[in-house]
Amino acid sequence: MQKITIISSSVRQGRMSNRVALYFKNYLKENHQINAGIIDLQEMSLPLLNERLKYLENPPTALLRISEEIKNADGVLIVTPEYNGGYPAALKNMIDGLGEEWYRKPVAIATVSSGAFGASQVLTSLGFTLWKLKALLVPSFFQVAKVQESFTEHGSPVDKSISDKNAANIIKELLWLATITK
Ligand SMILES: Cc1cc2nc3c(=O)[nH]c(=O)nc-3n(C[C@H](O)[C@H](O)[C@H](O)COP(=O)(O)O)c2cc1C
Structure with missing residues (x-):
């Protein structure tokens, strides 16, 4: 069975995108019997890093934990x-604080916004950064618009059939890449 890690990137008080991280944790359990861990950047509370992990003399414990997880x-x-x-x-800080952890790592992206466009612009910058790190980007995305209306606080989707259909699209590709690179 593949080991999947979810990164919840918002450290904002009252954040909404964590709902989508919780949804995927449930989705993976329900549909693939995978117990995915969540790296919650709010909980990790990483300091602003002034160097990459491999060059730090006293790396923060949270960064070491994230590195191991990934x-x-x-x-x-x-x-x-x-x-x-x-x-x-907070996500940029974490990604740049690592390095080889990303090499040939299958990575899928789910973008979340409170507005109507599903955070589609973030794909360009995040996809490019991951490409620079030679991660293997899943060529399919999961986009959530109006997150406050489409997911409950505990990650239940308002329209489960549509969310599950869209989730299946990226999870299928992620698990395939995860299998061939294992
Ligand atoms: C600093 C900041 C900038 C934002 N910029 C955008 C944006 O460019 N496009 C967008 O659709 N939503 C934007 N939003 C709203 C987010 O989509 C909204 O906060 C959403 O709930 C996801 O972020 P969260 O997980 O931090 O709550 C922004 C929010 C913040 C705090």
Whole structure:
């Protein structure tokens, strides 16, 4: 069975995109019997890193934990909001704080917004960063618009059949990549 890690990228008080991270955790359990862990950047509370992990003399414990999680994962699903057309600084801080962990790592992206466009602009910047790190990007995305209306606080989708159909699209590709790179 593949090991999948979900990254919940918003550290904002009152955040909404974490609902989508919880949804995917449930989806993977329900449909693939996978117990995915969530790297919650709010909980991790990483400091602003001034260097990559491999060059740090006293790396923060949270960064070491994240590095291990990603190294051990067969695939990673990043759930990210869109902030001013890009992805959150907390996610950039974490991605850049690592390095080889991303090499040939299958990565899927789910983007979340409170507006009508499903955070589609974030795909350009986050996809490019992951490509630079030589991650294997799943060529299919999961986009959530009006998250406050489409998912409950505990990650239940208002329209389960549509959400599950869209989730199946990226999870199928992520699990395939995770299998061939294992
Ligand atoms: C600093 C900031 C910038 C934002 N910029 C955008 C944006 O460019 N496009 C968009 O659709 N929503 C934008 N939003 C709204 C988010 O879509 C909204 O907060 C959503 O709930 C996802 O983020 P969250 O998980 O932090 O709640 C922005 C929110 C913040 C806090």
